[in-house]
Amino acid sequence: MLRNRQRDPVPDRLIVVSNRLPLVLNQREDGQWEAKPSSGGLVSALVPVLQRRGGIWIGWPGTTDATEFQVGPALEQVSSDYGCTFKPVMLSEEDVNGFYFGFSNEVIWPLFHDLFTNCNFEPTYWQTYQEVNRRFAAVTAEVCDADDFVWVHDYHLMSVASELQRLGVPATTGFFLHTPFPPLEIFLKMPWRFDILSDLLAYDAIGFQTLRDRRNFLYCVRALFHANVEGTGSVVRLRVHDSLGEDGRTHIGKEIAVGVFPIGIDFDRLANTAATDQVQQRARQLRADLGDRKIILGVDRLDYTKGLLNRLNAFRYALRRYPEMHGQVHLVQHVVPSRREIPDYNQLRLDMEGLISEINGEFTESGWVPIHYMFHSLPFEELVAYYVAADIALVTSLKDGMNLVAKEYCASKIDNDGVLILSEFAGAAAQLHKGALLINPHDIEQSAERIHRAFDMRIDQRKQRMRLLRRTIRSQDVHRWADAFLAASAKRRPSPSAVAGEYLPRAY
Numbered sequence: 001m002l003r004n005r006q007r008d009p010v011p012d013r014l015i016v017v018s019n020r021l022p023l024v025l026n027q028r029e030d031g032q033w034e035a036k037p038s039s040g041g042l043v044s045a046l047v048p049v050l051q052r053r054g055g056i057w058i059g060w061p062g063t064t065d066a067t068e069f070q071v072g073p074a075l076e077q078v079s080s081d082y083g084c085t086f087k088p089v090m091l092s093e094e095d096v097n098g099f100y101f102g103f104s105n106e107v108i109w110p111l112f113h114d115l116f117t118n119c120n121f122e123p124t125y126w127q128t129y130q131e132v133n134r135r136f137a138a139v140t141a142e143v144c145d146a147d148d149f150v151w152v153h154d155y156h157l158m159s160v161a162s163e164l165q166r167l168g169v170p171a172t173t174g175f176f177l178h179t180p181f182p183p184l185e186i187f188l189k190m191p192w193r194f195d196i197l198s199d200l201l202a203y204d205a206i207g208f209q210t211l212r213d214r215r216n217f218l219y220c221v222r223a224l225f226h227a228n229v230e231g232t233g234s235v236v237r238l239r240v241h242d243s244l245g246e247d248g249r250t251h252i253g254k255e256i257a258v259g260v261f262p263i264g265i266d267f268d269r270l271a272n273t274a275a276t277d278q279v280q281q282r283a284r285q286l287r288a289d290l291g292d293r294k295i296i297l298g299v300d301r302l303d304y305t306k307g308l309l310n311r312l313n314a315f316r317y318a319l320r321r322y323p324e325m326h327g328q329v330h331l332v333q334h335v336v337p338s339r340r341e342i343p344d345y346n347q348l349r350l351d352m353e354g355l356i357s358e359i360n361g362e363f364t365e366s367g368w369v370p371i372h373y374m375f376h377s378l379p380f381e382e383l384v385a386y387y388v389a390a391d392i393a394l395v396t397s398l399k400d401g402m403n404l405v406a407k408e409y410c411a412s413k414i415d416n417d418g419v420l421i422l423s424e425f426a427g428a429a430a431q432l433h434k435g436a437l438l439i440n441p442h443d444i445e446q447s448a449e450r451i452h453r454a455f456d457m458r459i460d461q462r463k464q465r466m467r468l469l470r471r472t473i474r475s476q477d478v479h480r481w482a483d484a485f486l487a488a489s490a491k492r493r494p495s496p497s498a499v500a501g502e503y504l505p506r507a508y
Contacts, residue, residue, distance in 0.1 A: 012149045012172070014055035014486075016046055017140055019100070019156040021059040021086050023078050025071060033066060035074040037081060042153075044266040045478040049486070050084035056143055057086050058136065064093045089139050091132065098128030100156065101341050107190070108155045112179045113305045113399040116189050118344060126192050130159060137163030146170045149489065152203070154178045159195075162202035174205040174489040178263065179401040180427065181213040187220050197224055201240050205257040205489035209401045209427040214260050235259035235488045261485045262431055263402050264477040270411035273384045282381070283388035291367070294329045294455055297390035299383065299405050301338040302375075304348050307396035307423065307441040308335070312355045312371075314396070314439075314447035319363050319370060322452045327368045329455055331394075332386065335375050349375070387412035392419045392454045396441040400426040406436070410469040418466050419454040421447075431476065435469035 022043040023035045037043075050057060061071055068090050079086045091099070102125035110118035137160050140150060144164075150173045152160045161173040187193055197220060200206060208214040214236075221227045221238065230237045238256040273279055287295070296315070300306040315331050335352070339345045356373050363370045378386070387393075393409040403426040410420060410432075422429055422436040429438060437454055439447045 012053065012147050012490075013145065014046075014050055014053045015140060015144060015148050015150045015171075016050065016055065016057045016153070017136060017150060017157060017160060018042075018057070018059045018153040019104075021057060021061050021075075021088065022047070023061070023075075023086065025061045025063050025066075025074065027063075027065070033063075033071045033074040035061070035071070035078040037078055042263075042478070044269065045482040047082055047084060048479075049482055051082070055084055057084065058089060058140055058143075059086075060091050061088045064091060064096060066090075087139060087143060089136050091135075095128060095132050097341075098125050099132040101339065103129035104156045105339055105342060109179070110304075111186060111190055112155060112182050114180075114182055114186055115304065115399075116186055118304065119189075121191055123191075126195075133157055133159035134163045136160050137167060137169075140164060141167045141169045144169050144171050148172075149174065149486070151176070151486075151489075159199040161204075162199040165202055172205075172489070173203045174207070174485065175200065175203040176207040176261070176485060177213065177401070178209070180210075180399055181208060181216045181220075183216045184219045184223055187216070188223075193220075194224060197221065201225070201254075201256065203256065204254075205259070205485075207259050207261045207485050207488075209260070209262050210430050211260050212430075213401075213427075214258060218258065229258075234261070257488050259485065259488045261481055261488075262427060262476065263404070264473065264479075264481045265404050265407045265411060266479075267407075267411045267474045267477045270384065270387075270408055271414055273381060274388050274412040274414050276381075279381055279385045279388060282385035286385060286389040290330050290332070290372070293327070293368075294391045295389055296329060296331045296392045296394050296451065296454075297386055297409070298331065298333040298394050298396075299336075299378070299386070300334070301336045302345055302349055303338055304344060305398050305400065307398045308333075308348070308352050309355060310398070310441040310444065310447070311394060311396040312352065312359060314441070314444050314451060315371070316359045316362070317444050318448035318451040319359075321448055322455075325452065325455060326363065327365060329370070330372055331370060332372045332390070333374070334378055334386070335373070336377050337375060383408075384412050388414075390418065392421060392451070394451070395420070395422045395426055395428075396439070396447070397423040397426040398441060400428070402427040404428075406432060407473045410435075410466060410473050413466050413470065416463045416466040416470065417459065419457055419462055420465075420469060421450050421454055431472055432469055435465040435467075435472070 022038050024038050025033060025035050027033050068088055071088060075086045075088060106120040107125060136157055141164060148171045150171050152175045218229055225240060227238055227240045236258050238258045240254055298311060300308060319325055356371050360369055360371055387409045395403055395406045397403055406420055406422050406428045420436040422432060422438055423441050424438045437450045439450050441447060
């Protein structure tokens with residue numbers, strides 16, 4: 001039900017819609033539920049905007065074992081802590097299996113990362129995805145005013161705007177895709193390609209991480225629908241005309257702002273945490289525990305898009321080719337558990353752990369084990385301590401929307417002494433290519449050479465590169481990302497050139 005009220009027209013109230021609420025929900029021994037705020041760049045960027053504008057964050061609270069009535073008091077408490085409102089979308093276990101583990105992570109995730117052979121095009125997944133998106137839209141409609149701006153996040157919820165239209169909600173809507181968008185030849189393999197593209201075209205503004213992703217999206221739109229693009233720069237206008245698409249559906253003519261907004265990190269939080277005595281002391285302890293050898297750091301979710309096997313093979317090749325590295329370097333690999341219900345992820349873990357065992361078995365010497373591997377989640381301060389301690393960060397993504405680990409590592413290097421080895425297929429490469437050592441993770445020989453180059457790099461070169469990286473990351477942090485998207489998405493949008501400024505990254 002829409003509510004009519006008098007509001008100050010600037011700024012519009014913001015309603016954020018994401019798969020998960022930014023909190024951790026737990027049930028106490030007495031049966032009552034409690035919620036604690038979670039941390040992260042997206043939270044630090046959007047919560048201040050919600051507080052300033054007056055806003056609501058809508059998402060699943062992360063449990064299938066409770067009703068909205070049961071978790072309501074906990075959400076009210078954490079809402080009070082944040083200074084903005086949280087509204088839950090309750091899902092059943094069947095919903096989560098079909099919508100999240102099914103369509104989102106067995107169809108969209110591999111497809112959008114160009115790994116369509118990993119897709120499971122199960123028809124019931126699509127049905128559940130639509131039903132859950134319809135539920136998110138219904139909850140949004142309950143709290144939405146006509147002058148609100150609804151900002152929907154990521155591939156889980158691409159159909160929310162079209163469902164809001166069916167409900168007669170006139171609010172302006174924006175969508176930001178945190179993953180890559182696939183090229184036309186990959187996107188066409190999805191059975192529901194017309195439906196997904198039609199749903200995305202229901203938004204008033206769409207944001208992508210890189211020019212590559214926006215270009216892929218626009219190619220798909222041009223191929224499947226009658227549309228043309230106007231303007232240049234980081235924000236263009238896509239005009240979709242009244243026409244009958246190949247799917248037989250009529251598409252209402254409209255204008256959509258389509259922009260490139262590479263997401264940043266909370267630079268100040270990382271840098272300030274890295275400077276604390278506690279983190280500095282922990283970093284010194286980590287280095288001492290590893291014999292004050294050079295540390296190559298990997299921090300990744302367990303995911304086949306992260307190139308974990310490629311990374312291990314490259315490290316093994318480097319040890320074979322450059323024996324002077326023996327006993328002088330450790331690869332410290334943290335892997336964060338992820339999507340354990342999906343068989344491909346369990347197999348990846350087995351393959352990865354088997355390869356680590358092989359490499360350690362081949363090269364271990366008395367007092368030196370080349371790879372230190374941990375399968376766990378890291379508390380924030382501990383993660384920053386590893387960033388501070390590491391001489392080299394190794395990012396080997398086969399395809400990544402952005403990869404914030406690369407940026408977090410650089411922000412934590414407050415002494416400017418460190419080397420970032422970065423996959424050219426990570427979205428972050430568009431911004432960080434001038435300071436990082438870029439690799440093609442499929443090229444094991446090249447990757448090994450870059451590892452050795454970073455290992456042997458002079459301190460003046462390391463500091464020169466890191467200063468450049470940190471300057472870029474600081475100037476394009478997560479707060480600027482949020483402000484840029486909201487400015488481009490406003491009902492009275494400035495011209496694309498005014499929004500773009502110097503925000504346009506290099507195309508990859």
